[in-house]
Amino acid sequence: MIKELLMAGFLALEDYIAKHVITCLIPAFLLAGAMVTFIDKTLIIKYLGSEANRLRSFSLASISSFLLAACSCTVIPVASGLYYTGASIGVAFIILWVAPAANILALIYTGAILGTKMVLSRIVSALLMAFIVGLVMVLIFERRPKESLLKAEAGEKSIIPKKYLILIILILLSLLSPNYLVRSGPYWHKVLVWAFFTFIMVIYAFTNIPKEKINDWLRETWWFIRLIFPLLLLGVFIVGIIGKILPEEWIKTWLGGKSLSASFFATLIGAVSYFATMTEAPFVDTLMKLGMGKGPALALLLTGPGISLPNWLAIAKVFGVKKTLAYIPTVIILGTLVGWFFGNFIF
């Protein structure tokens, strides 16, 4: 019995990792490393802190969350830093929500495993939820706009110099083209496409980027690999075993179809348990193969990495219990509704 379970775990590992390491994970980590190294985050945060217009600051917060680093360990200090230096509570919680629920690493991996439609739904619903969460937090806790301590001076340097932007676009190409251009055929087709674009990217990097910066970039990339890869391996392994243990009937009864209750259970599972970034995708994939509905799957994809028990505690410690008690139920209600809506009207 134990041997069988271990085998299931290893099979899952072989399946997911072998098919994703070269064409998906490596470029994704390179991309994350490049964004951390080359994008001037301080400037983004300055703009965010000084932007008084709510609609504009909310949009800016949502979009920049895609670009800010992926691990939740960065996100809480950034959000609290913004809040305590004077940004709106809405902006802080939007970052707290979007960065883990829809960061670029997780989105890419979701696309590779679950397909384009699911990843688009994930982006749209994460943004939608972000705006509502921001609005709710502002309505409850902040009647008057705050005076910010941060000021963006006019004419300051740009967020990202052009030559780095080109590099990031090239990495994106090496990442997206194998997974989206090559839809069928054997795996080595993808590798070939990947190798071609990576070759161009490497040539560009070595001829246009200072050596020092390349070192910084590779060092940041290595950090992402060291932080996330072991968690991902472990996550996929556990997912393989869970898929073997869980009876299909349970999944079909509790998480199947597109009912409101299925969405609610999926949201609840996601809201309580901790998913390291990216592990939610294979987990959802396994559950879907066992009969989970698409709507509940989306709900789990969002709340799984978005919130977890340890993250409730961390938020409570930094922002206070009251704000946490407003934030978590809002996310749970929204997640349930989003899962139900997409399950019934979109998928």
Next chain:
Amino acid sequence: MEIIVAGPGCPRCITTENNVKKACEELGLEAKITHLTDVKLFPQLGIIFTPAVVINGQVVVSGKVPTVEELKEILSKFAK
């Protein structure tokens, strides 16, 4: 010299602290090194991105793990 390493206690911050200690050791510097994990205090120090290193009240590293070499360069400026 007073050095503060600030971070929420993540692996990157721990590496940063170790690098700071190593750099001080290699330079033979006497410094008081504290690891600050209370993120509420970060804005008062002018820190937004972690891990961050603050020397004598001045933020010298923010948002990345500095190498021992980089730290030695920064530290030797302050040691003068």
